[in-house]
Amino acid sequence: MMPSSSMPGAGSSELIYRGLHDAQAVAEEEAAGAGGSSSAANKPPHGHGRGAPPPPWVRYVLGEQRLVFALLGMALVFLLAPSASCSATTYTHTTSSSSVEYSSMSRVAALGQPQQEVVRPPGRVPLGLKRKGLRVVVTGGAGFVGSHLVDRLLARGDSVIVVDNLFTGRKENVLHHGGNPRFEMIRHDVVEPILLEVDQIYHLACPASPVHYKHNPVKTIKTNVVGTLNMLGLAKRVGARFLLTSTSEVYGDPLQHPQAETYWGNVNPIGVRSCYDEGKRTAETLTMDYHRGANLEVRIARIFNTYGPRMCIDDGRVVSNFVAQALRKEPLTVYGDGKQTRSFQYVSDLVEGLMKLMEGEHVGPFNLGNPGEFTMLELAKVVQDTIDPNARIEFRPNTADDPHKRKPDISRAKELLGWEPKISLKKGLPLMVQDFRDRIFGDQKDAAAGDN
Numbered sequence: 001m002m003p004s005s006s007m008p009g010a011g012s013s014e015l016i017y018r019g020l021h022d023a024q025a026v027a028e029e030e031a032a033g034a035g036g037s038s039s040a041a042n043k044p045p046h047g048h049g050r051g052a053p054p055p056p057w058v059r060y061v062l063g064e065q066r067l068v069f070a071l072l073g074m075a076l077v078f079l080l081a082p083s084a085s086c087s088a089t090t091y092t093h094t095t096s097s098s099s100v101e102y103s104s105m106s107r108v109a110a111l112g113q114p115q116q117e118v119v120r121p122p123g124r125v126p127l128g129l130k131r132k133g134l135r136v137v138v139t140g141g142a143g144f145v146g147s148h149l150v151d152r153l154l155a156r157g158d159s160v161i162v163v164d165n166l167f168t169g170r171k172e173n174v175l176h177h178g179g180n181p182r183f184e185m186i187r188h189d190v191v192e193p194i195l196l197e198v199d200q201i202y203h204l205a206c207p208a209s210p211v212h213y214k215h216n217p218v219k220t221i222k223t224n225v226v227g228t229l230n231m232l233g234l235a236k237r238v239g240a241r242f243l244l245t246s247t248s249e250v251y252g253d254p255l256q257h258p259q260a261e262t263y264w265g266n267v268n269p270i271g272v273r274s275c276y277d278e279g280k281r282t283a284e285t286l287t288m289d290y291h292r293g294a295n296l297e298v299r300i301a302r303i304f305n306t307y308g309p310r311m312c313i314d315d316g317r318v319v320s321n322f323v324a325q326a327l328r329k330e331p332l333t334v335y336g337d338g339k340q341t342r343s344f345q346y347v348s349d350l351v352e353g354l355m356k357l358m359e360g361e362h363v364g365p366f367n368l369g370n371p372g373e374f375t376m377l378e379l380a381k382v383v384q385d386t387i388d389p390n391a392r393i394e395f396r397p398n399t400a401d402d403p404h405k406r407k408p409d410i411s412r413a414k415e416l417l418g419w420e421p422k423i424s425l426k427k428g429l430p431l432m433v434q435d436f437r438d439r440i441f442g443d444q445k446d447a448a449a450g451d452n
């Protein structure tokens with residue numbers, strides 16, 4: 001067998017072995033020069049000879065290849081130490097804000113002691129730098145409320161990604177942003193997970209009118225539960241702030257009037273509206289659990305009836321129903337005796353409230369609605385005055401679980417968000433009529449042109 005010193009590829013250890021042999025040879029030479037035999041060199045020193053024998057600690061170091069292991073160990077330290085610190089730096093620079101904890105942990109592990117690190121909360125800009133626009137996801141952004149919110153966010157300078165499966169939304173609602181480099185639209189169902197790097201998530205995706213949410217109740221509750229879980233998971237992963245658009249329906253058929261946020265509601269858990277009402281209540285629960293359990297920054301808005309341009313025509317919501325019927329010269333259908341009350345908020349007021357809530361410091365829930373209260377018959381009268389004084393009213397039997405009263409107590413939003421609606425029903429209604437007119441009669445013109 002070859003001695004290890006002459007083995008090919010022995011590397012640095014080969015040199016060390018040679019060194020050892022040389023040291024031994026010198027010792028033997030010295031012993032011979034002193035008149036002794038080679039074996040004499042191995043004898044314990046007696047204080048005579050040309051040089052004194054190495055002290056015991058040198059012999060200890062040289063013996064049993066201890067020096068080899070010591071040098072190998074030092075070489076390893078030199079090789080590994082710089083790369084370890086390098087990888088820690090790389091993690092801290094390349095990982096997203098979501099992995100701040102991960103990056104600081106890897107530094108601790110790599111360097112053996114905690115390091116002071118600049119941990120930047122997501123969505124905040126360091127002092128001295130100009131605030132850049134935020135990256136914002138709006139789920140349901142192609143719908144009625146979502147599209148108005150997208151308009152405002154883009155106007156403010158943010159980059160917006162709309163995530164929408166177009167179940168009730170329309171591309172036309174956001175088409176005017178097509179050429180804007182800060183606008184993107186992804187056709188996606190929130191029931192499936194998605195990964196996006198963003199600072200804020202406005203979660204609106206959910207069919208909102210009874211006609212649509214009763215169409216496929218299982219899908220509605222799935223959207224509210226699984227869809228909300230997916231968006232909360234995304235917010236947690238990327239460290240984004242999350243806003244849920246809940247609803248006044250969480251109060252059910254209320255036993256308290258007006259409804260304050262402290263009221264827990266009176267909801268039928270097994271009725272035809274439950275997929276929506278209970279779905280939203282669960283979505284609120286999930287949102288608060290992520291807030292408490294995962295320290296997620298969340299906001300909850302409880303939206304009361306809202307109207308305005310881009311509402312779905314014929315979706316069964318009372319304002320859009322009355323306006324479309326009056327324009328088409330059809331009778332206005334009133335369900336029940338028409339004495340049930342609702343409050344109606346113009347969409348720009350709601351969008352203002354949602355943005356104030358998102359940017360503010362309070363989790364909520366906050367009622368966002370217009371406290372002006374109207375019976376269905378009073379609303380019909382406003383529609384007659386605005387569109388057609390001769391419009392007839394037709395009574396039909398009421399639908400199941402239709403709440404008798406609905407009026408928000410908005411003191412909390414007034415006090416903590418500095419928000420209150422500005423546009424009355426009489427001012428707001430004419431603002432949506434032109435949009436409805438264009439869509440109803442524009443559609444009819446298109447159909448007529450297609451027939452020719």
Ligand SMILES: NC(=O)c1ccc[n+]([C@@H]2O[C@H](COP(=O)([O-])OP(=O)(O)OC[C@H]3O[C@@H](n4cnc5c(N)ncnc54)[C@H](O)[C@@H]3O)[C@@H](O)[C@H]2O)c1
Binds near residue numbers: 140168207305
């Ligand atoms: N408009 C109101 O009066 C009102 C009142 C209370 C609460 N809200 C809430 O506000 C939000 C927006 O309501 P809106 O009036 O604009 O309704 P909308 O139907 O016009 O908009 C909902 C949007 O969500 C999309 N969507 C539905 N399911 C989806 C899914 N699974 N994946 C991806 N996208 C999906 C739809 O395509 C649509 O674009 C809803 O969450 C609703 O519950 C609205």
